[in-house]
Amino acid sequence: MSFESIKTLSDKIGEQVSVRGWLHHVRRQGKLTFLVIRDNTGYIQSVVKPASGEAATTVASKLTRETAVTAQGVVKEDKRAPYSGLELQINNISAVIDYASPELEHEIRPDSGPQVLLNKRHLVLRGEQASDIMRFRDMMARSFRKFFFLREFVEVTPSTIVQTQVEGGSTLFSFKYFEQEAYLTQSSQLYLETLLPSLGNVFCVLPSFRAEKSRTRRHLTEYTHIEAEMPWFEFEDLLDFMEDMMIHVYLRAEESPIVSKLNQKVNIPEKPFERVSYEKAIDLLREFDIKGESGKFLEYGEDLTEGPERMLVDKIGKPTFLTHFPVGMKPFYMKLNESNPEVMNAADLLIPNVGEIIGASQREDDYDALLNRMKEEGLDPSPYYWYLDQRKYGTVPHSGFGLGLERFIQAVLNLDHIREACLYPRLINRATP
Known part of the structure; x- marks a missing residue:
């Protein structure tokens, strides 16, 4: 039959x-x-x-x-x-x-709370909204991949078991790897950089892990990380590339019937995106009367936490690059600005409703400068010998970024919590089912 x-x-x-x-x-x-x-x-x-x-x-x-x-x-x-x-x-x-x-009929009820819905996630996924979001997620992942392939990128799959840190030791998941200490990767960036001399533009779509004790509506301990690295790209090239990528994917999102089914509307951003330096952002927070968690205005050198960051971009009302962070606010591999070495050629892309969805920077391409930054951060350079070698054997200007797929989906579909944007969310208090 x-x-x-x-x-x-x-x-x-x-x-x-x-x-x-x-x-x-x-x-x-x-x-x-x-x-x-x-x-x-x-x-x-x-x-x-x-x-x-x-x-x-x-x-x-x-x-x-x-x-x-x-x-x-x-x-x-x-x-x-x-x-x-x-x-x-x-x-x-x-x-x-x-x-x-x-x-x-008794497993999930209309008044079931978040914890019940998470416990029964395997059943929730049979529902229309949850399955629609998963289909939309698939469509968006394909759209990002299509953009990369149109630009002749090569997709690679670095290991998620590593012995180096990228975003700071406090957010590492460590475990015993036979007789050695190892970590779940925070980012595949360092490995992607090693491929630039042979493969050119590269990207990956893999899980990354952050042991952040954050209970916000946009944090996961495991998330889908879309990362890319490009040789010969300086900072302005990087920002221009990300604008093109986001417009491409927003156009695909607009075509999806799921967006209208969920009563959402896609606003296609236009080039150039708004660009606000970190220093200017601190001033804007005061202008918009946006205070930090302490109830006080943030001072220069303080990190923009989830609340002020999101309220700032909501006020601006469109995708915004937050650029040129002070040295020390971002990781060691980011290049210092030549005209003002007190700041880095780094950018976060902020999206209304969510805040940061992309972290990006021009990478430090000078061996001595990179080594000094690592020492300033208190890192032992020896486990990074293979990363430092990239600056010894044919170094070139290069840049890259990492995008959180779930945060992007949360922003486009206006989801209340990021847990709705992933299959089985991993949160600070949840690793099941």
Whole structure:
């Protein structure tokens, strides 16, 4: 027996078809049983009537939500029918293996809180909104990849087991790797840089891990990190590249029916993005009366935490590059600005509703300068010998960035919490299911 995918049924009006899937909804009304069958391509309302026959009505009386079924029937047009304006008038239906447990109705309720929904994430993902977000996530990941491939980048897969730090030791997940100490990677950046002399422009889409004890709406301990490194790129080249990339992906997002289904609107940014130096941002926070967590205005040299950062970009109202951070605020590998060595050629891309989604910089390309920065940060250079070698054997200007996919999705879909943007979120208090 061959089965039709639900999305093709609009071409089968008036025909007898076979479908298979899961029961998304079950509703009984008098002698009628209304079903919504779901497969990976869509949903179709279906109905079992007395005229469907005794066998079908007997099975229908036992059906429960999420039972996997096969069904045969005639496709009819019905503008009242939800989803597609089609209805499958069933004349035969059966459970594939067994009827789903009716306990499902008590697993997730309309008033279930966040912890219940996270405990039952494997069931939540069967819902329309959660599965739509996962499809949108897939579409966005493909869009980023397509942009890189159009620019002739090479995708690589560095190891996530490392013995060096990138973003500071306080956020490392460490573990015993046989007889050695190792870490879960904070970023694949250092490894990407080693490929520039042979592969040129490179990128990866891999998990990164941060042991940050943050309980904000935008923090995960494991997230999908889209990272890229480019030789011959100086700071302005980097900002221009990221603008092109974001516009490309926003245009793809605008095409997605999921965005409108979730009652969102995509605002396509225009070049050039707003650019605000860190020093100017400190002044703007005062101008906009935005204070830090202490209730006081931030002073020059203090980090912009999640709240002030997000409120600042919300006030600006469009994607904004926050640039030229003071030395010491960002990691050792970022290049100092030639005209003002007190600041770095670094930028964070801030997006309304979320704040930072990209961290970027021109990388330090001078061996001695990089070595001195590492020592200033208190890092032992010996585990980084392979990274330092890049500056000994054919160093060139180069730049790169890392983007958090979940934060981008949170921003575009206006999600309240980042946990909605990932499959099984890993949070400070959660590593299951």
